[in-house]
Amino acid sequence: MPQPSARTLPVDWPQYTTPQYYAWTMARMPPGAIVADWSKHHPHNSYSPLFWYEDRPGVCKTCSAPFVFTKEAQRHCYEVLKFPIYAEAVRCAPCRAKVRETKRAQREHMAEMAARKPHPHEAFFRKRS
Numbered sequence: 001m002p003q004p005s006a007r008t009l010p011v012d013w014p015q016y017t018t019p020q021y022y023a024w025t026m027a028r029m030p031p032g033a034i035v036a037d038w039s040k041h042h043p044h045n046s047y048s049p050l051f052w053y054e055d056r057p058g059v060c061k062t063c064s065a066p067f068v069f070t071k072e073a074q075r076h077c078y079e080v081l082k083f084p085i086y087a088e089a090v091r092c093a094p095c096r097a098k099v100r101e102t103k104r105a106q107r108e109h110m111a112e113m114a115a116r117k118p119h120p121h122e123a124f125f126r127k128r129s
């Protein structure tokens with residue numbers, strides 16, 4: 001079996017999913033980052049889960065405005081809302097709010113339509129099986 005070359009992996013790179021690997025990685029946590037709590041993540045089999053959260057810059061796919069997916073927002077998404085750890089923020093906060101509002105309005109409309117009184121001639125238009 002070929003050994004990983006020194007060019008691709010650090011010399012002191014330990015095996016995955018060991019306490020040594022965790023300690024080795026956590027020693028490289030950037031200052032200001034928040035430690036991730038794996039016990040609160042959505043179940044996954046990733047060899048390289050999120051060890052910490054740090055602000056991630058992005059460009060909104062709807063309005064093309066630059067935004068920052070903050071470390072606090074990431075912790076909320078991954079640990080409280082249980083988003084998959086591979087989920088990325090692709091829209092800025094105002095655009096996300098707009099999408100949520102559109103979906104809420106659609107749900108409300110569909111509930112209204114389901115609860116409405118049927119039209120008197122509805123049976124005429126219904127497809128006969």
Ligand SMILES: [Zn+2]
Pocket residue numbers: 060061062063064065091092093094095096
């Ligand atoms: Zn946007």
